[in-house]
Amino acid sequence: MSQDGKRVxxxxxxxxxxxxxxxxxxxxxxxxxxxxxxxGMSSGNLYNYFPSKEILAQEIIKYTSEVLGAEIRKxxxxxxxxxxxxxxxxxxxxxxMAVEKPEMIEYxxxxxxxxxxxxxxECQRMVCVxxxxxxxxxxxxxxxxxxxxxxQDFFSAFGLFMxxxxxxxFLNGEAMLPHSLKEYTDDISQNIYNALKT
Amino acid sequence: MSKLSKPTLLWLQSITCNGNTHSFFSHPDxxxxxxxxxxxxxxxxxxxxxxxxxxxxxxACDVLVxxxxxxxxxxxxxxxxxxxxxxxxxxKAKHIITAGSCATFGGMFRQYDTQSIGGFCFDDEVPNEIYxxxxxxxxxxxxxxxxxxxxxxxxxxxxTHRQIPLDELNRPLEIxxxxxxxxxxxxxxxxxxxxxxxxxxxxxxxxxEHGCQAPFTHANCNKILWNEVSSKTRVxxxxxxxxEPTFPKKNLWHTTTLMGMPANMPIxxxxxxxxxxxxxxxxxxxxxxxxxxxxxxx
Numbered sequence: 001m002s003q004d005g006k007r008v009x010x011x012x013x014x015x016x017x018x019x020x021x022x023x024x025x026x027x028x029x030x031x032x033x034x035x036x037x038x039x040g041m042s043s044g045n046l047y048n049y050f051p052s053k054e055i056l057a058q059e060i061i062k063y064t065s066e067v068l069g070a071e072i073r074k075x076x077x078x079x080x081x082x083x084x085x086x087x088x089x090x091x092x093x094x095x096x097m098a099v100e101k102p103e104m105i106e107y108x109x110x111x112x113x114x115x116x117x118x119x120x121x122e123c124q125r126m127v128c129v130x131x132x133x134x135x136x137x138x139x140x141x142x143x144x145x146x147x148x149x150x151x152q153d154f155f156s157a158f159g160l161f162m163x164x165x166x167x168x169x170f171l172n173g174e175a176m177l178p179h180s181l182k183e184y185t186d187d188i189s190q191n192i193y194n195a196l197k198t
Numbered sequence: 199m200s201k202l203s204k205p206t207l208l209w210l211q212s213i214t215c216n217g218n219t220h221s222f223f224s225h226p227d228x229x230x231x232x233x234x235x236x237x238x239x240x241x242x243x244x245x246x247x248x249x250x251x252x253x254x255x256x257x258a259c260d261v262l263v264x265x266x267x268x269x270x271x272x273x274x275x276x277x278x279x280x281x282x283x284x285x286x287x288x289x290k291a292k293h294i295i296t297a298g299s300c301a302t303f304g305g306m307f308r309q310y311d312t313q314s315i316g317g318f319c320f321d322d323e324v325p326n327e328i329y330x331x332x333x334x335x336x337x338x339x340x341x342x343x344x345x346x347x348x349x350x351x352x353x354x355x356x357x358t359h360r361q362i363p364l365d366e367l368n369r370p371l372e373i374x375x376x377x378x379x380x381x382x383x384x385x386x387x388x389x390x391x392x393x394x395x396x397x398x399x400x401x402x403x404x405x406x407e408h409g410c411q412a413p414f415t416h417a418n419c420n421k422i423l424w425n426e427v428s429s430k431t432r433v434x435x436x437x438x439x440x441x442e443p444t445f446p447k448k449n450l451w452h453t454t455t456l457m458g459m460p461a462n463m464p465i466x467x468x469x470x471x472x473x474x475x476x477x478x479x480x481x482x483x484x485x486x487x488x489x490x491x492x493x494x495x496x
Contacts, residue, residue, distance in 0.1 A: 073470075125481030134474045137459055141469065144456035154458040 011049050011059075014039060019060050023106035027057065027115045058123040061112050062131070064104045068097065069131030076138050083148035083197075086139060088189040091165065095181040098169040105169045136162070143196070150198045160195055164188065205260035205357070207235040208252065208287055212280045213273055213307045213315065214266025216241070217343035218298040224425065225346035234357055235261065253278040255286045261356060262291035263349075267300040267307035269315050284318065285328065293356050294318070294336045297349055302340040302367075303443040323367065323443035338368040342440035347422055348373050367443065369416065377465055378412035378437045381420030382429075388413075391479045392487050398434040400491045406460070409452045411439030413464035 001009070017038050021030045032053055036046045050056040071093045075086050098105045112119060112129075119128060126133050140157055143149035149157070168188065172181045209219070219242055225231065232243075238259060239245045239252045247257055253276045268281045275283070288294050296318050299305035303323065304316040312321075319329040319336055329336075339348050352370060355362050363371045379388070387394070387403035394402025404410035412420070415437055419429045430437050439445050454461040463472050 126477045127481045130474055130477050133477050134470060137457075137473045137477065138469055141456040141459045141461075141473075145461065149457070151455070151457060157457055 007049075012063075014046065014049055014056070015060050015063050018056055019064070019107055020103045022057065022060065022111050023103040027053075027111045027118065032056075054118050057111060057115075057118050058128055060107060061119065061123070061128045064107060065129040065132040067101075067104065068094075069133075069135045071097070072132070072135035072139065076135055076142065083143045083146060084189070084193045086143075087161075087193050087196075088185065090139070090161075091185050091189045091192070094165045094169070095185060098172060099181055102173060105166075106173060109166060109170055109173075147198060149196050157196055161192055164192060204234060204236040205292075206238050206258040207232075207240075207261045207263065207353075208238040208257065208259040208291075209240045209263040209265065210252065210280070210284055210287065211241045212264065212266035212268050212284065212301070214298070214300060215306075216265075218265045218301075218341075218349070221341075221343035222297070222346045222349050225350045226426070227350065228346070231350055231353060235353070241265075250276050253280075253283050255283060257287075259287045259291045261293045261295065261353070262287045263295045263297050264288075264301040264318050265297045267304050267315050268318050269311075272314075288318075288328075288332055292335060294332055295339060295349070295352060296336070297339050298344045299340040299342045299440055299445055302338045303445070305340075305342060306446055309446065320367065320443065333368065336368045337362060337364065337370060339373070340367075340369065340441045340443075340445075341417065342438070342445060345373075345417075345419065345422070345424065365416070369441070373418050374416040374441065376416070376418045376421055378415040378417045378419045378429075378431070378439075378441075379464070380418070381423075382412060382431045383420075384431060387487060389479060390482070390484050390487055391476055392484075394434065396434075400434070401487075404431060404434070404436040405453065407453050408436050409450050410436035411442075411447070412437035414462055415439040415442055416465075417441040 014035065018030070018035045021035055021038065025034075030053075032046055033043045035056075036043045039046070050059065072090055075081070075089045075093070078086070081089070094105075136158060137154065140149065140154060144151045165188075168177075168181065168184060171177050177184070211219070219240075222228065223242075236258075237243060237245050238257050239247050239249065251257065262284070264284055268284065270281050271279060273280050296302040300307050300317070302317045303320050304312070308315045308317075308321070316322075316326060319326060319332055320338075325333070337352055339352060341348060348370075351372065352362065354360075355370075365371055365374055379385070382388070384394075384403045387401065388405055391406065392402055393406040394404050394408060397404075397408070405413060410431060412431055417440075419437070420431060423429055423432075436451060438450055439447060459473060459476075463469055
């Protein structure tokens with residue numbers, strides 16, 4: 001493997017460990033020495049990869065956005081799939097991630113949304129979550145174009161869809177749901193479709 | 199060039215508003231350029247032959263310029279179907295120029311009756327039954343009207359035997375290889391997704407809300423400008439897309455959106471690429487671009 005390849009791989013391993021620590025202990029309680037210790041490397045060496053905790057946090061949200069965005073992209077690219085089925089698949093993907101990779105959703109809820117002061121400058125607004133937001137935009141745009149979804153302001157639809165899923169993932173993370181997330185997939189998909197359809 | 203060697207030019211009108219004729223008069227070198235042709239007939243200039251002579255079908259014609267939409271039956275001049283007259287001269291001509299959107303695609307007049315009125319060789323973007331017959335010598339110069347320099351440059355290229363590369367609608371690529379957005383003085387606002395709040399102002403892009411067609415209209419209006427000085431978008435009016443076979447469109451002044459995202463993407467730009475860039479650009483507030491260029495004292 002080339003030097004560049006090794007560096008990329010190392011950066012990704014740092015991101016994965018830091019993601020887990022941030023999602024469990026929160027932004028402030030997670031420190032660079034904690035992350036370095038977990039990785040078996042020195043803090044100084046970690047700073048060679050990420051010059052600050054804030055920049056590491058920004059890279060993590062880009063990473064999670066790309067992972068989730070790539071999953072939704074696969075759904076968007078299934079052009080023959082009806083909009084209600086796409087909604088069902090997006091809900092499935094989101095809940096699967098909340099269960100299998102809870103740190104991704106937890107990070108979004110507990111770090112990205114709760115510490116807006118970290119995600120400024122080159123990471124403001126949609127910049128660091130562009131991969132994910134773009135796919136949601138394409139989903140909505142295709143849905144309206146096909147005549148399945150009602151034309152409306154993007155954010156009113158986005159808030160309904162993603163706010164709903166984020167809320168359910170939060171309740172699941174707090175162990176407040178009587179059933180598994182997976183069991184809610186059908187009803188929630190139907191609710192979202194009913195709210196957005198023409 | 200001796201007078202005898204001048205190529206012959208016949209300008210023939212069908213169903214038209216005269217817009218292209220008048221537009222071409224604005225060419226700064228109109229007289230010099232026209233003197234290089236032997237003008238057989240022109241609807242406004244004094245010419246050697248009258249329309250009555252033209253419809254007999256016996257005159258020489260190297261370059262045939264057609265203006266206006268065509269109707270196979272029922273559009274007579276001097277008791278002759280003008281479509282038949284045009285076809286007759288088209289067979290003789292070395293070059294056929296359809297000047298303006300009506301002669302090229304049917305344009306505004308086609309909207310009256312899409313069953314019987316169309317362009318000379320196209321009905322909108324669809325080649326008609328005579329397209330194959332004339333496609334090798336057909337040069338489309340759509341526009342409403344055609345820019346005087348478009349007609350002028352094509353005539354100059356013909357005079358100098360230059361190769362004229364064309365697109366799939368027979369439009370010269372030197373002119374229509376660009377889109378009307380190229381050279382727009384509002385391009386910074388386009389890049390940062392800042393819409394114009396009002397028409398006629400210096401600031402803002404007219405694409406996001408005001409229906410500007412420039413990013414998907416093939417034309418070099420903003421590159422060569424009109425009357426050497428300006429363009430629709432430069433003065434704060436949306437481009438109407440008049441060089442496209444889809445012209446005239448309904449709901450001008452309004453951008454069709456799908457949940458706030460433009461329904462039509464700029465030429466050749468995939469939706470995913472466009473929305474990625476748009477989302478990022480919108481994430482930043484550029485102070486300079488949100489302020490008036492000139493702050494007048496009250």
